[in-house]
Amino acid sequence: MKVNIVSLTCCAGCVSSFLNAGDALLEILSQDFDIVYSPTFVDLKEVPEVDLAIVEGGVRTEADEKLIREVRAKCKILVALGICATHGGITSLGNVISVKKLLEKEYFVPETSKLPELEDLMYPICNFVDVDYYIPGCPPMPFLIVHSLKSIVSGKPPIRHQSVVCIECNRKIIAAKLDHLYGIYEKEADPNLCLVSQGFMCLGSLTREGCGAPCPRAGFTCFGCRGPTDSLLYRSRDLYSFLVKVISKRTSIPEEEVKKELYRNPFIFHTFIFSKFERFKARERII
Ligand code: SF4
Ligand code: SF4
Numbered sequence: 001m002k003v004n005i006v007s008l009t010c011c012a013g014c015v016s017s018f019l020n021a022g023d024a025l026l027e028i029l030s031q032d033f034d035i036v037y038s039p040t041f042v043d044l045k046e047v048p049e050v051d052l053a054i055v056e057g058g059v060r061t062e063a064d065e066k067l068i069r070e071v072r073a074k075c076k077i078l079v080a081l082g083i084c085a086t087h088g089g090i091t092s093l094g095n096v097i098s099v100k101k102l103l104e105k106e107y108f109v110p111e112t113s114k115l116p117e118l119e120d121l122m123y124p125i126c127n128f129v130d131v132d133y134y135i136p137g138c139p140p141m142p143f144l145i146v147h148s149l150k151s152i153v154s155g156k157p158p159i160r161h162q163s164v165v166c167i168e169c170n171r172k173i174i175a176a177k178l179d180h181l182y183g184i185y186e187k188e189a190d191p192n193l194c195l196v197s198q199g200f201m202c203l204g205s206l207t208r209e210g211c212g213a214p215c216p217r218a219g220f221t222c223f224g225c226r227g228p229t230d231s232l233l234y235r236s237r238d239l240y241s242f243l244v245k246v247i248s249k250r251t252s253i254p255e256e257e258v259k260k261e262l263y264r265n266p267f268i269f270h271t272f273i274f275s276k277f278e279r280f281k282a283r284e285r286i287i
């Protein structure tokens with residue numbers, strides 16, 4: 001199978017994660033998986049026609065849009081790799097301010113610089129082309145990438161992960177009695193209890209499983225890099241209200257107080273995975 005690996009606007013961390021898959025990567029490369037185009041691996045300027053294209057990053061420039069349309073036209077199966085490509089992800093955080101302010105105030109770029117012109121918003125690739133499979137994560141874990149690609153290459157449907165990170169986390173959830181919330185560096189975490197039950201803002205209860213919960217297992221809060229689960233995507237898009245309810249249940253702090261706490265304490269991280277799912281109707285394709 002001939003494969004293109006393409007990077008749009010992003011940090012290139014997803015392809016690095018794929019490279020980090022060790023023996024599993026060697027195994028897939030020794031099978032029917034022939035990378036013919038990739039700025040990371042292969043010096044080829046023209047995008048060739050292939051069976052499979054793997055795309056990391058989202059669309060922020062005219063060149064991104066042109067490239068993703070060309071890539072889609074020249075492949076049979078298109079896989080969006082990483083939350084930038086699947087949902088917009090961390091690169092979409094720039095959507096909260098204007099391009100002018102983003103360049104001047106956040107990146108200190110003088111007007112005379114010759115940068116590619118940025119579009120007003122950053123979009124996931126499904127806003128421009130049809131996507132066959134989505135592998136979210138920032139980056140997706142190496143084992144998840146390789147297992148999913150192995151299934152796709154062999155023509156089998158990849159395993160879907162439809163539940164939440166909490167089911168992969170070995171911490172015990174209790175209804176604690178707390179007065180306020182904490183930033184993750186403000187007190188030492190109990191290694192066995194759910195981080196939310198201890199007053200930390202862990203997003204595991206909203207976030208799609210499949211990563212193995214490395215963050216809460218290591219004592220750090222989940223920041224939601226796998227994006228929302230099927231049920232949250234389609235039944236209720238109000239992730240904020242859902243999160244407030246979960247925190248209130250696990251800490252016994254009333255919901256109105258939880259809302260105040262989230263903004264009172266500057267040590268509580270606020271992470272949002274931006275979604276501009278204008279054409280995103282295929283949850284059965286999210287791995
Ligand atoms: S999903 Fe994360 S790791 Fe992957 S390209 Fe985007 S920012 Fe980088
Ligand atoms: S909220 Fe976080 S710490 Fe608590 S069970 Fe879920 S993933 Fe684990």
Ligand code: SF4
Pocket residue numbers: 137138165207208211212213214215216221222223224225226227
């Ligand atoms: S635990 Fe959360 S932040 Fe960490 S890899 Fe999994 S989904 Fe991403």
